[in-house]
Amino acid sequence: MASDEITRAASAIRLAAAGRHLLLLLDFDGTLAEFDTDPETVFLSDERRRLLLEIHDRKDATVAIVSGRRLADVRARARLPPDNYHAGLHGLEIEGHGDRFEHPDVTKGIDLIHRLVAELSRDVAPLQGVFVEDKTLSAVVHFRAASPADAAKVPSVLLERVQRHLDSGRLRIMEGAGMSEILPNIDWNKGHAVAWIRDRVAASSVLPTVSVYIGDDVTDQDAFTALGDDGVSVAASDRVSGAHFQINGPQEVEALLRRVAVP
Numbered sequence: 001m002a003s004d005e006i007t008r009a010a011s012a013i014r015l016a017a018a019g020r021h022l023l024l025l026l027d028f029d030g031t032l033a034e035f036d037t038d039p040e041t042v043f044l045s046d047e048r049r050r051l052l053l054e055i056h057d058r059k060d061a062t063v064a065i066v067s068g069r070r071l072a073d074v075r076a077r078a079r080l081p082p083d084n085y086h087a088g089l090h091g092l093e094i095e096g097h098g099d100r101f102e103h104p105d106v107t108k109g110i111d112l113i114h115r116l117v118a119e120l121s122r123d124v125a126p127l128q129g130v131f132v133e134d135k136t137l138s139a140v141v142h143f144r145a146a147s148p149a150d151a152a153k154v155p156s157v158l159l160e161r162v163q164r165h166l167d168s169g170r171l172r173i174m175e176g177a178g179m180s181e182i183l184p185n186i187d188w189n190k191g192h193a194v195a196w197i198r199d200r201v202a203a204s205s206v207l208p209t210v211s212v213y214i215g216d217d218v219t220d221q222d223a224f225t226a227l228g229d230d231g232v233s234v235a236a237s238d239r240v241s242g243a244h245f246q247i248n249g250p251q252e253v254e255a256l257l258r259r260v261a262v263p
Contacts, residue, residue: 003255005245005246005247006247006252006255006256006259008245009234009245009247010256010259010260012232012244012245013260014259014260016210016212016230016231017060017210017212019208020060020207020208020210021062021201021202021205021207021209021210022055022058022060022061022062022209022210023062023064023197023201023209023211023212024052024055024061024062024063024064024212024214024260025064025211025212025213025214026064026065026066026213026215026253027067027215027216027217027220027223027236028044028065028066028068028077028078029042029067029069030177030216030217030236030237030249031214031215031216031220031236031250032044032048032078032253033045033048033250034250035144035177037142037144039133039142042077043077043079044077044078044079047254048254048257049079049080051254051257051258051261052080052084052257053080053081055257055260055261056080056081056084060207062084063080063084063085064084064085064086064096064197065078065080065084065086066087066090066091066190066193066194066215066220066223067086067087067088067090068089068181068219069088069089069135070088070089070093070135070137071086071089071093071094071095072088073088074086074088075095082095082096083096083097084096085097085099085200085201087193087197089106089135089138089183090174090183090188090189090190090193090219091188091189091190091191091192091193091194092106092137092183092188093106094196096197097200101196103186105184105186107137109170109171109183110137112165112171113134113136113137113139113182113184114134116139116161116162116165116182117139119161120141120157120158120161123157123158123160123161124154124157127143127146127150127153127154127157128146128150129144129145129146129150129151130143130150137183137184138181138182140181141154141158141180141181141182142178142179143178143179143180144177144178154180155180158182162182169185170184170185171184172184172185174219175218176219177237177239189219189222189223190215190219190226191225192222192226193223194226194227195226210230210231210232211227211228211231212227212232212234213233213234214233214234214253214256215234215235215240216235216239216240216249218239220235220240221240221241221242224240224242224243225242232244232245233245234246236249236250236252236253237249
């Protein structure tokens with residue numbers, strides 16, 4: 001069944017891209033790379049990089065990675081050429097083809113985030129397998145490696161610390177697989193990043209552009225919505241809904257890329 005869905009998704013992408021410039025956008029963790037309890041160990045595999053480079057090397061295609069990681073971090077882990085687009089922090093920072101974007105409000109919460117990292121690190125210390133990642137402009141509470149009992153305690157511990165900042169509108173929480181991220185409360189998401197990248201690709205291409213987005217988590221829902229009527233969306237897990245196709249994890253994403261990369 002999964003193989004049939006991969007075939008259908010690949011056929012839809014190839015059909016949509018016929019005679020048009022393909023903008024292939026992908027999430028990173030859980031989509032291009034398997035999750036790990038230690039996010040520092042995650043890198044794009046050689047084979048998946050090779051497939052993306054095959055697509056990148058076509059004159060009628062552009063590759064973009066849209067990640068919750070910081071921009072510099074996802075670029076270092078993907079190790080793709082700089083003319084590919086990379087979006088970090090759910091699109092709050094974007095770079096590629098000589099273009100650079102950073103949301104003007106992204107630095108406003110640095111001092112508060114820095115203080116919360118220290119406070120939350122103390123709060124979760126008794127919970128085995130729970131830790132706080134400091135992304136400077138955001139903070140992530142990871143609980144993928146926690147027991148079900150300790151993982152269940154994370155929401156109340158987190159809200160006790162940040163609820164007043166949520167109520168004041170300074171911060172928001174974005175939930176993901178095995179993590180909760182605290183960000184400045186800025187009206188910007190992966191859907192905005194998709195639109196920003198698509199506008200620049202469309203302006204530089206002599207062909208009309210068609211966008212394809214592959215993502216595995218609820219943070220990718222906005223990107224699916226932003227594709228437009230003729231875009232193709234592929235969910236890489238059952239954690240996200242509303243996509244045209246659903247496959248299962250990075251191994252099946254790799255299989256899909258292999259079919260899309262064929263000239």
